[in-house]
Amino acid sequence: MSPEAQAPDPDAQRGQQERLRELLRRGTAALLGATIAVTDAEWRAPSRLPGWSRGHLATHLARQADGLRRLTGGALGGHPQAMYPSPGQRETEIETGAARTGLELQIDLDTSAGLLEQAFESVQDGGAWDHVVELRGGLRVPARLLPLARLLEVVVHHVDLDVGQEVGDVDDATADWLLEWCGFRLRERDEFPRLELLSPTTRIAVGSSGAPRAVSGRSAALLGWLTGRTDGADLDGADGLRLPAF
Structure with a gap:
């Protein structure tokens, strides 16, 4: 497609x-x-x-x-x-x-x-x-x-x-839109791990490498981690995951 x-x-x-x-x-x-x-x-x-x-x-x-x-x-x-x-x-x-x-x-x-x-x-x-x-x-x-x-x-x-x-200052509406955009950009990147990103306000799939893995937290926290601005310490399921450069 x-x-x-x-x-x-x-x-x-x-x-x-x-x-x-x-x-x-x-x-x-x-x-x-x-x-x-x-x-x-x-x-x-x-x-x-x-x-x-x-x-x-x-x-x-x-x-x-x-x-x-x-x-x-x-x-x-x-x-x-x-x-x-x-x-x-x-x-x-x-x-x-x-x-x-x-x-x-x-x-x-x-x-x-x-x-x-x-x-x-x-x-x-x-x-x-x-x-x-x-x-x-x-x-x-x-x-x-x-x-x-x-x-x-x-x-x-x-x-x-x-x-x-700070990334944590980004409001949910903005973060949700940006996660959608990031998911679109990363969906076909072979080197990016397959992730299901879950927040109280959205659900986005990214990456295509390996078995799916769920990572959850606030939308702003997910955005910060996905774009390399934070280490994901405030997310559930991100332990041990090292993401390629966005």
Whole structure:
């Protein structure tokens, strides 16, 4: 079955497209609010991602928004576009952008997020949510899943910025959507153990290697463990499991 056919249907999740986009707007506003007071020195300091400063992360988030906007343009125009011009250019832009001032980084984060929201609105108005786009790495999905892809970036990198947000702070509705997205992305990865993730609000299958194993806990805790942000100590059934990089 093709990835497009396997893509989760937003109607089957607890919310419609507008609900998802509202969660994204809230997550983006929270990230922007948390970083508004970050000083130039703090932007240059290490983030929680090895080898990246907070400036690297901010630049990555802004360029990822630009990349998703390219995909929406392709969906609207009927001419598919690459998310990034080239891997080398993406890396160069992140490296050079990381050295900017805090004000420049903040403006870039805000502006790129606003333009992406406008692009999503155009896709909505143009009835192009079902047009297929190709994410970095080759994953083909309907355009309606792009807000979900963006939500994951905003939520996990807000944590990675180390400005006060922790995975445990993620609300259940957001975590449930993101677990659905993670499950979709990981379902066919041969090296990923076959897991059944159980929380009070959702149930997701991921991976394809070995016998199924159940892991349970709060949705936010499952999300943190699955994405490598936590060690799973607050989950039941995760003992002894070492997950590949997300």
